[in-house]
Amino acid sequence: MTEVTDWVDPTATTVHVPGPNNSTLADLLERILDKGVVIAGDIKVDLLDIELLTIRLRLFIASVDTAKRAGIDWWETDPAMSSRAARDALAEENETLRERLAALERRLDGEGGHDTGTPTRSDTGTPAHTQTQTQTQTNPYTESPTR
Amino acid sequence: MSSSDTGTVTYLFALCASRPPREALSAVPGHPGGGPLRTLEAGEVVLVVQDVPAGDFQEQALTERLDRSEELERCALAHHRGVAAAASHGPVVPLPLATVYLSDDNAVAAVTAREETVLAALKRLAGRTEWAVKVHASVREAPAPPSPPPPSPAPSSSGSAEQPATAGAGGGRSYLSRASARRRVLRDRQERARALALTVDRALRAYAVDAASHRPQSEQLTGVKAPQLLNAAYLVDDARRAEFVGALEQLRADERLRAVEISWSGPWVPYSFARPEQPAATAGAGAGAP
Structure with a gap:
């Protein structure tokens, strides 16, 4: 092993880039941040060292927040990470569609049976209606999907 | 020796197949406020560790520190350099950032319990x-998105304002077809x-x-x-x-x-x-x- 001296970059104390040439902090972070089942986590589970396990989980969440600000967004495409957010979004969309369908049906009913004259077309909207509209505007990713 | 009494915990950088040279470890500072990098043994596995201030690595403190990007960067670099020092002489299994044990004994016990797995990983990574x-x-x-085709010539007759709806629809259609062509090219x-x-x-x-x-x-x-x-x-x-x-x-x-x-x-x-x-x-x- 002769080339391993490459690891210790003598200029690393001053430059922003931590790893080998041409790498970035993001490259390093995506390698050393806890992203799932890792040997250390396993060790801790084996030890039943709950205290440390909790630290790791919290650390992970903190890392995600920091990473997000730095522009690292792997969790958005990570099925494991985003499944909950995706599920929430789907459920929300379902709910919205159901509401709209119901509103349309009410409207059709209203138009079909003029005799009732119910104010279904009223633009004031029911509270439920307004609620769904605001919901659709929420981007699931603007909220932390990990919490 | 780490213990909660002395206010330090054991931070693990990496696991090695043999003890790295002392100079390699002493050349890196590790985490600020901690002791020198040192080694522990768990069966055939050598752990490269550092005593770090427990206060800095408590759940709350860690969460707070690593949520500041400059601190995360400093921490990541300290970790990376510790791992790199451990790797200066042979294969290592690097550990994730902030792998912390309450004591040396806990760390050694944890690695001992996984000795076979660790040795297999070291063997797999040796010389690579x-x-x-x-x-x-x-x-x-x-x-170079495809240059848009010239806009369909507006009816030049003076009566152009006659059928605004039709002209609008035609323009809309051609706009849509141009847009979809552009999308297709981009997608291709x-x-x-x-x-x-x-x-x-x-x-x-x-x-x-x-x-x-x-x-x-x-x-x-x-x-x-x-x-x-x-x-x-x-x-x-x-x-x-x-x-x-x-x-x-x-x-x-x-x-x-x-x-x-x-x-x-x-x-x-x-x-x-x-x-x-x-x-x-x-x-x-x-x-x-x-």
Whole structure:
């Protein structure tokens, strides 16, 4: 092993880039941040060292927040990470569609049976209606999907 | 000796097959406020550790510190340099950032319980390093959206205002067809670039013993105004390093791959391959690890 001296970059104390040439902090972070089942986590589970396990989980969440600000967004495409957010979004969309369908049906009913004259077309909207509209505007990713 | 009485905890950088030279460890400071880097033994495995202030690594403090990007960076660098020092003489299993035990005994017990797995990983990583390769869509080729066809000539007759609705519909249709043509061209180009990225990946795998894919980084992060198509890591035998780098240079020079930009960095400590029982990772666009 002769080339391993490459690891210790003598200029690393001053430059922003931590790893080998041409790498970035993001490259390093995506390698050393806890992203799932890792040997250390396993060790801790084996030890039943709950205290440390909790630290790791919290650390992970903190890392995600920091990473997000730095522009690292792997969790958005990570099925494991985003499944909950995706599920929430789907459920929300379902709910919205159901509401709209119901509103349309009410409207059709209203138009079909003029005799009732119910104010279904009223633009004031029911509270439920307004609620769904605001919901659709929420981007699931603007909220932390990990919490 | 770490103990909660003295206000320190044991921070693990890496696991080695043999004891790294003292000079290599003393050359790096480790985490601020901590002691010198030292080693522990767990059966045949050597742990490179440091006593670090317990206060800095308590749950609350850690969460708060690592949520500040400059602190996260400092911490990541300290960790990386500790791992690099441990790797200065032989294979290592690097541990994730902030692997902390309450005492040396806990750390040793934890590693001892996994000794076989760790030794297998050390054996697998011996004489091998990681190379990071990124493929972007080429910035040179990226622009040049098809020049829009000349707008359909407006009816030049003075009575043009006569049928505004019809003219509007025609303009809308042609706008839509232009837009969809543009989208098609863009999509085709992306598909081609993606296919080229896969070609690069396949070519490089021929020189690697293993490959792993990281999430493509955002444009905001890379500062490159083109999508990242491949963010892969390859585990390469030191004996084949020259071949691997040669292949990279050849790929970069290849005329047929002009539509993509290839960049790489290495050698890295094999961070991406240190996890035991890792299913065969699939490097490649879109194919995420479970």
